[in-house]
Amino acid sequence: MKLFVKIFLWFLAAIALMVGVIIFVTRTFQTAPMESRWQRSTRNQMLIYGGTATQIASAEGEAGLRTYLARLRDVEPPREVGLASADGAIWFGSENVIADSKDLIARTVASNNAETDLSTDERSLGAAPVTFPDGRKLVIVVQWDRPAPQALFWGSQAGYLRLAGLLLTAVLVCFALAKYLTSPIGKLRTATQKLADGDLSSRVVPMVGRRRDELADLARDFDVMAERIETLVISQRRLNSDISHELRSPLARMNVALELAKQKSNKDTQPMLERIENESNRLNEMISRLLILAKLETDSEVVEPVRVDLAEIVNQVAEDADFEAQAKGRSVTVSAKEHCTVMGSENLLRSAIENVLRNAVRYTAEGTVVDVSLAANNGHAVLQVSDHGGGVPDDELKNLFRPFYRVGEDRTRKTGGIGLGLAIAERAILAHKGTISARNTDHGLLVEIRLDKDALSNS
Amino acid sequence: MDKILIIDDDEELCELVSEYLGVEGFEVESVNDGETGLTRALSGDYDMVILDVMLPKMNGFDVLRNLREESQLPVIMLTARGDDMERIVGLEIGADDYLPKPFNPRELAARLRAILRRATADETDVTDDDKLSVDGVEVVASARTATCDGNDLNLTSVEFELLADLLREAGKIVKKEDLSERVLGRSLSPFDRSLDMHISNVRKKLGPRADGTERIKTIRSVGYIYTVV
Numbered sequence: 005m006k007l008f009v010k011i012f013l014w015f016l017a018a019i020a021l022m023v024g025v026i027i028f029v030t031r032t033f034q035t036a037p038m039e040s041r042w043q044r045s046t047r048n049q050m051l052i053y054g055g056t057a058t059q060i061a062s063a064e065g066e067a068g069l070r071t072y073l074a075r076l077r078d079v080e081p082p083r084e085v086g087l088a089s090a091d092g093a094i095w096f097g098s099e100n101v102i103a104d105s106k107d108l109i110a111r112t113v114a115s116n117n118a119e120t121d122l123s124t125d126e127r128s129l130g131a132a133p134v135t136f137p138d139g140r141k142l143v144i145v146v147q148w149d150r151p152a153p154q155a156l157f158w159g160s161q162a163g164y165l166r167l168a169g170l171l172l173t174a175v176l177v178c179f180a181l182a183k184y185l186t187s188p189i190g191k192l193r194t195a196t197q198k199l200a201d202g203d204l205s206s207r208v209v210p211m212v213g214r215r216r217d218e219l220a221d222l223a224r225d226f227d228v229m230a231e232r233i234e235t236l237v238i239s240q241r242r243l244n245s246d247i248s249h250e251l252r253s254p255l256a257r258m259n260v261a262l263e264l265a266k267q268k269s270n271k272d273t274q275p276m277l278e279r280i281e282n283e284s285n286r287l288n289e290m291i292s293r294l295l296i297l298a299k300l301e302t303d304s305e306v307v308e309p310v311r312v313d314l315a316e317i318v319n320q321v322a323e324d325a326d327f328e329a330q331a332k333g334r335s336v337t338v339s340a341k342e343h344c345t346v347m348g349s350e351n352l353l354r355s356a357i358e359n360v361l362r363n364a365v366r367y368t369a370e371g372t373v374v375d376v377s378l379a380a381n382n383g384h385a386v387l388q389v390s391d392h393g394g395g396v397p398d399d400e401l402k403n404l405f406r407p408f409y410r411v412g413e414d415r416t417r418k419t420g421g422i423g424l425g426l427a428i429a430e431r432a433i434l435a436h437k438g439t440i441s442a443r444n445t446d447h448g449l450l451v452e453i454r455l456d457k458d459a460l461s462n463s
Numbered sequence: 464m465d466k467i468l469i470i471d472d473d474e475e476l477c478e479l480v481s482e483y484l485g486v487e488g489f490e491v492e493s494v495n496d497g498e499t500g501l502t503r504a505l506s507g508d509y510d511m512v513i514l515d516v517m518l519p520k521m522n523g524f525d526v527l528r529n530l531r532e533e534s535q536l537p538v539i540m541l542t543a544r545g546d547d548m549e550r551i552v553g554l555e556i557g558a559d560d561y562l563p564k565p566f567n568p569r570e571l572a573a574r575l576r577a578i579l580r581r582a583t584a585d586e587t588d589v590t591d592d593d594k595l596s597v598d599g600v601e602v603v604a605s606a607r608t609a610t611c612d613g614n615d616l617n618l619t620s621v622e623f624e625l626l627a628d629l630l631r632e633a634g635k636i637v638k639k640e641d642l643s644e645r646v647l648g649r650s651l652s653p654f655d656r657s658l659d660m661h662i663s664n665v666r667k668k669l670g671p672r673a674d675g676t677e678r679i680k681t682i683r684s685v686g687y688i689y690t691v692v
Contacts, residue, residue, distance in 0.1 A: 252543070253473050256565035260479040263568040267486060288565055295543070316683075323684050324653030351548075358654060 007189065011182040019174040042150075043120050046130045050118035050146065054132025057087070057144050062137040070096060076146075084147040087134065101147050105129050109143045126150060188212045188219040192226060204234040244298045248291050255291070258284055286422070293424040296355070297407060300431035314344040314385050314455070317354050318378050325361040325374070333370045336361065340377040344385040346455045348436045353455075356432035356440075359425035360389050360451050367393035368448065380457075387453040395444035404442050405430040426451075465579050466508060469493040470500030470526065471515040471541065480513075480568065487572045497521030504530050510579060513571070515541045515564070516549050524556060531557045535607070537578045537620050541566065554660040557619040560647065561657065577648020581624055595630045598692060600669065600678070602627045611669055621646060622665045629679060634691040636682050662687055 053076065061069045069087075073096050077085040086097025086105075090113040094102050102109070105121065112119045112131040121129040128150045134142045191211045198206035207230060208223040215223075262284065266277050318338065326336040346353070364374040372392035379386045396404065396411045403409050407427040426442075433440045438455035467489050469477050477493035484491045492509075494500045497518040504512050504526070512530075516523035527538060540558040542549040550561050560574050595602045602609045602623065609616040609623055618626060624646045629637055643651040643658055651658070662679060669678050672692070680688050 248543075252565055253476065256473070257476045257479055259565050260476065260483050260568045264479065264483055264486070267483075284565075292563070319684065321654075327653045351551075 006186075008182050008186040011185055012178050015178040015181055016174060019178065023170065042128070043122055046120045046122075046128055046148075047118045050120070050130040050132040050144070053130075053146060054118060054134050054144055057132075057134040058136075061134065066136075073097070073144075082149055086145040086147075087142055088145065089140070089142050095142055097145070101145055104147070105131060105145045109145065112143045113141065122150075124150075185219075188215065188223060192219075192223060195226065195230070199230055199233070204230070204237055206230060241298070244295070248295050248298075251287075251291055255284060255287060290422050290424070293422060293428060296428050297424060297431060300352075300428065300435060309347040309349065311345050312348050312350045312353055314346055314353065314387070315341050315378055317350065317357060318376060318387065321354060321357045321361055322376050325358070325365055328362070329365045329368075329374065332365070334365055334368050334372060334374065336365060336374045336376060338376045338378075340379060342378060342380045344378055344380045344457070346385050346436065346457050348455070352432040352435060356429040356453065357387065359429040359432075360440075360453065363425045363429075364389050364391040364393070364449070364451070367391055369393060383457050385453075385455045385457060387455075388450055389452075390445055390450040391448040393448040395447075395449045396442075398444060401442050401444070405440065429453075464488065464490045465510045465575075467491045467511050467513060467575065468500070468503055468509040469513045470495075470497065470504070470518065470523070471513070472496065472518055473515075480571070483568045484572060484575075489572075489575065495519070497523065497526045501526045501529050504536060505533060509536065511575060512536060512538045513541065513575075514538050514558070516543060516553070524552060527553070527556045527558060531617075531619070535617075535619055535623075539571070539574055539578070550657070551660060554657060555664060557622075557664070559619055559621045574648065578620070580648065581620065581646070595627060597630050597633045597689065598672075600626075600630065602630060616668045618665065618668060621661050622668070625661055626665050626669075629687060629689040633689045636686050636688045638686040640686075642686065 057069060057072065060072045064071075073085050073087060077083065077097075084098060084101040086101040087095040088097075088102045088109060089095065090109065092102060092106060092109065108119055108121045108129055108131045112133055116133050118130065118132040120131075126149065127147050129145060129147050131143050131145045134144050136142065188208075188211075192208050195206045195208045195211070207227045209220075209227050212220055212223045259281075262277060262281055266274070266281075269277055318341065322336050322338045329336050361374065361376065368374050368391035374389065374391050377388045379388075400411045404411070405426050408423040409427075410423050426440075430440050433453055433455070436455055438453060440451065440453050442449055442451045444450070465488075467484060469480060469491060471477055471480075471493065472495050474493075474495055477495070481491040481493060492503075494503055498520045500512075500514070500518070501521065503509070514523045514526060518526070521529075523540060527540070530536065530538070537559045538557070540549075540553040540561040541564040542553055542561050543564065550563070553561050559578055562571055562574065593604045595604075599612045600609070601611075604627060607620070607623060609618050609626055616626075625642065628642060628645060639658060640651045643649060646661075647658065662681075666677060666679050671677055676690070678690060680690050682688055
């Protein structure tokens with residue numbers, strides 16, 4: 005799971021848990037004091053009712069008391085009122101009120117004080133003694149609907165609003181927090197990938213902004229590292245091109261001097277001079293291939309990819325290779341060709357195909373054919389080049405693309421290769437985010453290049 | 464004797480090349496930086512320039528670019544071996560040919576001769592087909608001018624030769640092999656795209672017809688054709 009989602013969910017879970025704990029604690033530990041407060045106020049209320057009833061009975065008589073009790077019943081909050089004697093005879097009020105409070109009446113009579121019964125959740129009962137002028141002892145009973153303990157988050161509009169508000173705030177805060185924590189990591193990752201892809205100027209600090217924490221430190225450290233790598237690679241690249249340039253100059257002078265020497269040579273020295281010329285040509289070729297390779301390894305990205313007609317390149321290169329092969333008694337045929345275009349650099353792709361093809365021409369047996377086929381396959385272009393050269397041992401296949409790698413004795417320098425062609429082809433294909441592989445067929449080696457048709461279309 | 468100017472910062476190489484080309488019958492002078500090279504090339508004293516890409520003060524491409532603003536003096540560029548970009552850029556700016564460095568001096572002499580033969584041949588043969596005109600494009604061989612609807616095309620000598628060759632055979636396919644022999648003075652070698660580069664330059668300078676079609680069409684693996692409407 006993404007770090008962002010993880011942090012987000014963890015914080016959200018933490019907040020949800022906290023809210024849950026608060027609700028639980030409130031409900032469990034706050035009910036007792038609330039109960040006793042309710043009990044106290046009920047008792048006080050009942051004492052007042054009892055005292056008032058006694059006074060009204062003595063001042064205004066039974067009729068007055070009835071009016072009072074009726075009025076008492078009608079005020080808010082809704083309630084039932086009853087007046088009964090100690091033995092349960094009803095003087096006022098409905099029967100079920102009195103019936104429900106037999107125990108309470110008995111207790112009140114016994115204590116001659118206000119009593120309450122809060123044993124049920126729905127209602128509460130209160131009772132107080134009332135004394136008539138004639139000395140009769142009665143008990144006033146009042147039954148309230150008990151106010152439900154207010155739920156924090158449900159049961160009412162305000163509760164739902166509170167819940168929604170809390171959730172929304174939690175989500176927003178968690179989102180912001182997760183974003184704040186993970187966004188520099190994302191940027192660091194993008195920069196690292198860019199660096200790995202060869203963009204050595206990739207830096208993070210300008211993207212991270214004015215943070216001052218461990219992540220900002222990491223970003224700064226990354227930049228220091230990138231800086232160092234950039235310096236190293238650039239100096240390496242400069243060294244490579246300097247070396248080759250410096251090597252080229254004496255070689256160029258040697259070539260001209262050699263030619264002058266040949267003009268003045270005699271029969272005896274001529275073969276030696278020819279030999280020197282051959283070796284010098286070989287050096288030339290090596291330097292140029294090394295330069296191409298060095299270039300591909302450092303600039304591993306295709307600049308400004310364009311749509312390239314692969315079929316067209318295959319045709320042209322195959323034709324040229326055939327021309328070259330005919331001179332050596334071999335040939336190149338294009339056995340299958342589908343129309344294929346890929347995004348990339350025409351020069352690099354041409355160079356890759358050319359290197360693979362010339363390699364095949366070099367190793368195929370005399371009088372045989374190098375077969376080229378190009379197929380479009382599910383958004384991939386697949387180019388296969390197979391020769392009749394007997395192939396290579398299976399365990400050497402993966403090494404074919406290593407610079408200067410040569411397979412055993414049968415692929416010796418006599419073939420004229422310098423061991424860089426396939427390495428160049430591989431770098432060029434990798435720069436197109438494609439793959440190149442080699443395998444043995446029953447008659448020789450088959451090199452396959454696969455290119456994603458649109459691999460570079462967004463870059 | 465043909466006077467050649469070498470612009471290369473390698474003094475020893477210049478000396479050796481001067482000696483070699485001297486034996487081959489050229490008169491050679493050399494300069495070692497771009498700025499002086501450009502001034503000398505523009506002096507009009509030379510028949511041809513051999514130009515290195517890496518030069519102090521002003522690189523070879525800039526020298527060529529500045530030179531081409533005023534002169535169509537034939538130029539052979541010495542490009543870094545293995546660097547396709549240098550070759551392509553050189554031909555695009557208007558070099559007549561290129562030679563990867565280190566080069567074989569025999570090859571250099573052969574190319575110099577090919578280009579010079581072409582340049583002098585044109586001056587001498589003023590024949591009936593001196594003037595060629597096909598739908599608005601006109602080449603005058605004696606004056607070495609090419610115009611399209613009256614506008615000067617500013618072709619280099621190779622480009623001029625290519626266009627003239629194609630116009631002479633307008634409507635017919637001209638084989639790549641023949642073009643290479645006649646214009647570049649060497650047989651067509653595989654994997655060498657300089658002919659295509661030159662043709663693409665000519666195409667760019669000519670521009671398409673009013674209806675958007677290209678004047679010069681590529682006949683794949685055979686050659687080119689100047690289409691006639």
